[in-house]
Amino acid sequence: MRARRSAALYGLGTVLLLLGAFPLFWMLSTSLKPSGEIFATPPRLVPLHPTLENFWRLFADTRFTLFFENSVAVAGATVLLTLSVSALGAYSLTRYTFRGRDTVAGLILLTYMFAPIMIIIPFYILVKQFGLVNTRLALVLSYTTFCLPFCLWLLRAFFQSIPLELEEAALVDGAHRGKAVWYVVLPLALPGLIAAAIFTFILAWNDFLFALVLISSEELKTLPVGVNDLFNATIVDWGLIMAAGVMITLPTVVFFAAVQRYLVQGWTAGGVKG
């Protein structure tokens, strides 16, 4: 009975593992194959002669490194701005009492329900009127706005769980408010801050629609749009495209592996859109 049960668990676990990871493994395997092997029948699971040739070509023949830098700059700035704004807001929502506070918190959550496609048209026209089309600032602002409701609610939950007494003790000891927040509240909310940072980074890193609409200059393109352009060649270069796929996925996987336990915590606290 017990043995049968555990055999069933491992069998189903393997199915789930293949479902989640095999397509990604196949991408990695293809990216490491020389062009002859990519189109071989039958296809080989693991490359016979693994090579980094596709990656070298990606860096040398395409503008991949430029797109990569653009993505890093935009996602990094978005994380900084979102964290600062939402930490201030969440602190206000948990440490100050004022009329309409809970209504405001509810309304903020409501803005989370709007899909990007439903506001991209007026957004584009407004951005154009302010002369911000084709700037990184436009991307950073749009991503910040989209991450804000989630981060505010996530940090609000974390701040609520930090006892007021700790802060008051610091204040009694003569620290002013800013110092008390910096040395007492923020360190205790660190898991929440990390989860919020990762989610924001991933959203900014992955976005396609805003980058497609708001950026037209080749110099400012971010990765998802840049990689999609690789398809516009007459002959689709699968080795090159899979190498690009691996490179875009890498930062996500690394971050994710490093802070997985914070993420699952944050996910349950706020629910994440996608």
Added chain:
Amino acid sequence: MRRSALTGWLLLTPSLLLLGGLVVFPILYNVWLSLFNKHAFLPVQQFVGLGHYRYFSTDPEFWASFRHGVVYAGATMVLQIGVGVPAALLLNEAFRGRNLLRGIVLFPYMIPTIVAVILWKWLLNDSYGLVNHLLTTARLSDHAIPWLGPDYIMTSLIVTSVWQFFPFVVVTYLARLQTIPPELYEAATVDGASAWRRFVHVTLPQTASVLFVIVLLRSIWMFTKFDTVWLLAGEGGVSKYVRTLPVYAYARSFTYLQAGMGAALAVIMFVMLLVATAIYFQAFRGEETFA
């Protein structure tokens, strides 16, 4: 006290400015815009009242997009739950390597859409794709299936989307499973209930409210999904077999440059979601478990 309230508002100001200026105002502006013939780049605009809405009510392209959207959102929602709930039940059991598996299962949801799309385009490639190779080798098909051709593009889109988004169901459902008090299962086991009966009589009622939310969120988010659909099918060729309302709104605004019409489509989508959500809540309101 009054100073404290002031500081409270002050700290909240950056958030409110951003959300007000970049979400609330654009949405209102969008409603206004939908009453005009507006070019996407040029400052030309001409009042047409409800003209766009009347146009769409008899526009075959609009109704085709609506039907595609319903099929796409419905099928992907059902399948995401069909894959995600059993996966969550499995990940709630104790076995070695469970935590690692819990992490790996999230990957499809974490990677950029462009990656999900390129790797499924490669897997489903008609001449060199692994899927066709496996199907013909296993003699399940005697010819290469054109997965990205007109007849199969909707199937391929659904497969890609279910793969990409089922982890959301896994994590959300798993989070609720972990909070079910073990005593409930112990009592059921003492009463001699089988695993299936324990699922039906303990797990399902306990998780009904989270399933209610999952169905709602997944349907809304799939109905308004743009990037997966657009990236997989592109703008020409097979795209007309899977074009959903978000893609149609994008095409109207940024391909035909009719921003007013695109804005009207955004308003229509919003109203549709509002009505559907109201009906959904109404339909399940009476039942105690869906609190």
